[in-house]
Amino acid sequence: MQQLSLNKIKQYLLGIALCYATVVTSQDFEKVDATVSFYPNSFITDQALATQIKKDFTDPKEQLRAGYSWLINNVAYDPQEYYTYKFQYRILEERNEKMAETREGIINRTVQNGIAVCEGYALTLERVCELLGINAYVVRGDTKTQPSDIGRPFDKNHMWLVAIIDKKPMLLDPTWGAGRYNGTFIKSPSYAYFDTPASQFLKSHYPEIFDDAYVFFDLSKEEFSKQPLLISEQLTIDAIHPKQGILKSKMLSKGIVFSLPGIKAEKITYTLDTPEKISADFQKEGHGIQCTITAKTKAQSLVIYADDIPIIAYKIKK
Template sequence: MTGVLQAQDFSQVDATIKFYPKSFDEVTELSDFIARDFKTDEEKVRAIYGWIIHNVAYDLDEYDVFNYKFKNYRERNAKEEITRIKIIQRTLQKGVAVCEGYAMLFEKLCELQGIQNYLVRGDIKTSFKDIGRSFQKIHMWNVAYINGEPFLFDPTWGAGKYNQRFIKEPSYYWYKTEPKLFIKSHYPDLVEDTFLEINISKQVFARLPLIIKKDLLVTDVLTPKYGMINQGDYGKEIEFELKTEAPSVISYSYDFGDKKKMVDFSTEGDLLKFPIKKKTGELIVYFNDKPALAYKVE
């Protein structure tokens, strides 16, 4: 279980790294800057994450750069270490990477600072096609220990988003993200790397809807709990029940239609209840015109 998150002023750290070079030939050069300017592990990890998200762009073409073949596991292990070094150098020198570059650079910089950390491979949930499919190891992120406590980081997602092209949007949302928020979109290969008090299985993660509203948790979605809704489920309307503060307006659309239909809702204690007309398609529920949840209705 990760440590208690406390608000901290990182303005000096964030301002300092903006004066660093935008690229480096060797990872030790960037590490030396960080060691010179910061003393605590907390400051160093912040600087590592901050430099990466501001200076590395996501580029799908990087997937094709380091393809290699091997004859046996010994050769594979040797080539993997060589490839890891090359990925880190390319990420530093060219400022482009896919998730491996972001995560491996984060890992190496922490290692050079003497900060305990490790890579995590796992699955992510970002679109309708991810609802209900089997587990895949398609993403990589990091765990780093600060003052003896493990925390979750995803510098790839912190750098921005990819929608046919990379859109740079540096964010600290994926810096020390709380496990209960991380689990909405990330699932590790090893369940202990969720750092949740109550474990959620790979199978349950696969079946979850897309929970888009940032402060809405998996445990807040009571009905429909799972993201696949069959025509035989419910009647003519899908009954929603969530543990969340009521928005001013609830609306929905199917198949990304421009016309959002408003629905009436009621509250009962801390429960929010509302019905949505059932039809086949990809359903998005909006709170105050912003996407909150998404389901597939078949």
């Protein structure tokens, strides 16, 4: 099989991590999503979008869902947007003015042109919430999307949203909900990142200010970084083995036992840097599975699949 470049491998792993996300919200928003599907694919202003939502819905959760639904169905991720708004400043006042102008420009391009990066998705949804009277704010932080992210220092590389409705925090990431990027944007609307349970969200998103994680336990940036990439919502870090996300190639050559409680499968396979799947010996153990993987390899990543669905990934080092 032809070898993939490291960049292609990263894009592939990001794709599978996002592709198999599942819907975790409990409230039925079928009517909301159906109504929003008839909205135009662009609006002249953010106010026009908010006005349309307010006309159709009065419940704050439904309004929030409508804003999220419109974004993930009509806005494409385009990394070129990173270079659209760059500015220099000499004094603090000038910086603040240009930052405000930049924010408006990003929101306008998002609703008018249907293109954005995470900043556009998050700022636009925050603005719609503001216009609708919903308490919401943008969160900046780090995300893990591929094995190469395991073990690296904290990187403030992403933006998502927290909305507070009925005193309950709701975590949302419309960027990840819109689809995935694999050299080009692949539209794949998902509601898995609408009101995602906090403990699930923290598997891949770590906020700059930890209180914005809204979990009942502590997790440091270093601990988050060292964890494996938990793709399946069935897996929890306290139950799996190994818990460390970096595997030594020498240990892997001798064989490593993986315990994955919560996983049900008829087939366990794994990949080493390429999409080619290799069968693994496994046994069902209680409410999960245990498998042994032995591989002499120079690969940098290991991804384990249950019935061809990726569930967990590790980094490999010498």
